[in-house]
Amino acid sequence: MKTRIDRREFIKFAGAAGAVAGITLSLPACAQTKNGGAAGAKVVVIGGGYGGTIAAKYIRMMDPSIDVTLVTGEKTFTSCPMSNWVLVNMHEFEWLTHSYDKLAANYGITVIPETATKIDPEGRKITLKSGNTLPYDRAILSPGIGFKWGAIEGYDEEAAELCPHAWQAGPQTKLLHQQLEAMPDGGKFIIVAPPDPFRCPPGPYERASLVAHYLKANKPKSKVIILDAKDKFSKQELFVSGWQKLYGYETDNSLIEWVAGSSDGKVVEVDPQRKIAVTEFDEHQADVLNVIPPQKAGAIAEATGLTDDTGWCPVDHKTWESKMQPNIHVVGDATIPGSLPKSGYAANSEAKVCAAAVVDLLNGREVGEPTWVNTCYSLLAPDYGISVAMVYRIDADGQLNSVEGAGGVSPKDGNSAAEAIYAESWYSNIVDDMFA
Amino acid sequence: MVRKVFIAMCFISMSLFGQLVHAGTPTGQMLAYTCAGCHGNNGVSKGAIPSINNLSAEQMAQAMLDYKSEKRPGTVMNRIAKGYTEEEIKAMADYFASLKK
Ligand SMILES: Cc1cc2nc3c(=O)[nH]c(=O)nc-3n(C[C@H](O)[C@H](O)[C@H](O)COP(=O)(O)OP(=O)(O)OC[C@H]3O[C@@H](n4cnc5c(N)ncnc54)[C@H](O)[C@@H]3O)c2cc1C
Numbered sequence: 001m002k003t004r005i006d007r008r009e010f011i012k013f014a015g016a017a018g019a020v021a022g023i024t025l026s027l028p029a030c031a032q033t034k035n036g037g038a039a040g041a042k043v044v045v046i047g048g049g050y051g052g053t054i055a056a057k058y059i060r061m062m063d064p065s066i067d068v069t070l071v072t073g074e075k076t077f078t079s080c081p082m083s084n085w086v087l088v089n090m091h092e093f094e095w096l097t098h099s100y101d102k103l104a105a106n107y108g109i110t111v112i113p114e115t116a117t118k119i120d121p122e123g124r125k126i127t128l129k130s131g132n133t134l135p136y137d138r139a140i141l142s143p144g145i146g147f148k149w150g151a152i153e154g155y156d157e158e159a160a161e162l163c164p165h166a167w168q169a170g171p172q173t174k175l176l177h178q179q180l181e182a183m184p185d186g187g188k189f190i191i192v193a194p195p196d197p198f199r200c201p202p203g204p205y206e207r208a209s210l211v212a213h214y215l216k217a218n219k220p221k222s223k224v225i226i227l228d229a230k231d232k233f234s235k236q237e238l239f240v241s242g243w244q245k246l247y248g249y250e251t252d253n254s255l256i257e258w259v260a261g262s263s264d265g266k267v268v269e270v271d272p273q274r275k276i277a278v279t280e281f282d283e284h285q286a287d288v289l290n291v292i293p294p295q296k297a298g299a300i301a302e303a304t305g306l307t308d309d310t311g312w313c314p315v316d317h318k319t320w321e322s323k324m325q326p327n328i329h330v331v332g333d334a335t336i337p338g339s340l341p342k343s344g345y346a347a348n349s350e351a352k353v354c355a356a357a358v359v360d361l362l363n364g365r366e367v368g369e370p371t372w373v374n375t376c377y378s379l380l381a382p383d384y385g386i387s388v389a390m391v392y393r394i395d396a397d398g399q400l401n402s403v404e405g406a407g408g409v410s411p412k413d414g415n416s417a418a419e420a421i422y423a424e425s426w427y428s429n430i431v432d433d434m435f436a
Numbered sequence: 437m438v439r440k441v442f443i444a445m446c447f448i449s450m451s452l453f454g455q456l457v458h459a460g461t462p463t464g465q466m467l468a469y470t471c472a473g474c475h476g477n478n479g480v481s482k483g484a485i486p487s488i489n490n491l492s493a494e495q496m497a498q499a500m501l502d503y504k505s506e507k508r509p510g511t512v513m514n515r516i517a518k519g520y521t522e523e524e525i526k527a528m529a530d531y532f533a534s535l536k537k
Contacts, residue, residue: 410511414511428481428483
């Protein structure tokens with residue numbers, strides 16, 4: 001008995017110093033003191049994507065005495081980042097898929113490849129599709145986005161089988177890829193771009209760029225048309241100057257055309273059978289119609305009452321705990337993230353802050369000072385990359401805000417060839433952070 | 437007896453590592469976590485982005501300060517380094533150095 005306690009004592013002490021990772025404690029005595037101590041506390045994470053994997057893994061790295069379960073919906077994850085690259089044959093589809101095996105093996109996370117169907121915030125338990133339930137002390141949700149079906153008249157789940165959004169990666173990515181491959185030369189590839197806020201602000205414009213690159217090489221008489229609900233978009237100047245260099249933008253032979261909201265770009269209705277997009281004054285006949293609809297937080301967040309009337313989840317940015325329900329934290333695209341964008345890098349950064357806060361809270365400690373980074377690389381062609389980067393913290397007014405004087409977009413005369421290469425390295429590293 | 441000592445230890449560890457470290461600025465660890473999305477697990481990178489797990493604390497701090505002051509060119513690091521105070525740069529550099537075996 002004595003030796004056991006001595007050992008625990010040592011491990012707990014060393015663990016607090018951050019020197020020990022990967023040791024599982026079954027019953028450290030800290031839990032028995034009224035000072036808190038997180039041993040045996042149960043955290044359930046819902047969603048195994050850019051936010052959820054990181055929250056689960058970093059809790060275990062910071063405090064291996066906490067019991068962490070990750071509910072993923074599926075056996076593998078398919079990444080949205082880089083799905084535009086796959087769309088135009090720069091990589092195989094398999095490059096996007098990742099296994100949870102190492103999270104279980106290396107970090108002792110219990111991975112359950114099922115969908116969570118219900119959360120009971122009072123009883124603190126989660127019901128899975130199988131009917132099984134999981135009790136929790138704290139739950140963390142990173143469920144991603146849902147779509148506002150019907151917000152564009154005629155565009156519902158069934159219509160997405162004819163006119164894919166490909167804004168959640170997987171079968172939708174494959175469908176859009178097949179349609180692009182099957183499109184005749186001289187065809188029109190129309191992208192319907194959504195209003196703010198939405199997942200990956202530069203994403204529709206990266207997609208337009210890479211599709212234009214594909215068309216230039218394979219179907220040069222064709223065209224990409226972006227019908228936009230907005231009048232401006234992320235990294236716009238850099239996109240426009242790249243399009244001018246690469247795709248004859250704003251000339252008669254431009255491979256890309258962008259129609260701003262105020263120039264009748266806002267699509268109000270689609271006919272999915274005939275692939276027609278209808279704006280206030282016009283109709284556009286497409287050969288491929290890629291509708292990215294208006295978005296909201298993932299279904300489970302809405303069903304649990306975590307969303308407000310914006311459709312997104314308000315949270316306390318120091319802890320990412322919901323402002324609607326106690327003991328439930330939300331990170332990633334589903335949240336109202338202050339001045340952070342809805343990106344994979346932001347979800348990663350939010351999940352680390354959330355994980356640290358949950359570890360502090362379960363240990364009865366004061367929550368530490370947070371900081372975040374966001375980065376989004378976009379490709380305009382396989383050898384032409386641009387980026388936006390920013391550091392964030394809680395400002396003097398208590399708001400999550402960007403740091404003045406830091407960050408911003410690539411300089412106009414930046415090294416776009418190097419950034420294209422760094423973009424690929426970024427992907428390898430962020431998926432290692434998530435899955436290895 | 438052993439148990440009493442133990443509880444005391446919990447207290448000490450809490451005040452040492454819970455209070456002191458959380459005083460207004462982010463910890464070196466929290467700061468360093470935000471780099472991993474680009475530089476990889478514990479700073480070990482795959483591909484073109486350089487690994488940052490093998491620099492001494494002095495080397496890393498100097499590199500960050502040089503990015504911050506534009507003395508050293510980069511595609512993205514200048515924009516990032518400008519987000520941190522010297523103190524924070526030192527804290528993250530110490531954290532990365534502490535991971536070295
Ligand atoms: C085309 C495209 C390109 C992009 N490129 C980039 C990029 O280059 N860089 C970047 O930083 N970001 C990029 N993004 C944005 C990025 O994909 C998202 O911001 C990121 O995935 C958000 O992470 P998340 O954890 O909120 O959601 P996700 O990563 O989507 O993870 C949510 C997971 O939760 C699961 N889930 C949902 N509900 C349940 C439930 N009830 N039970 C169990 N599981 C559930 C989902 O199936 C999913 O696997 C891109 C997005 C798109 C569409």
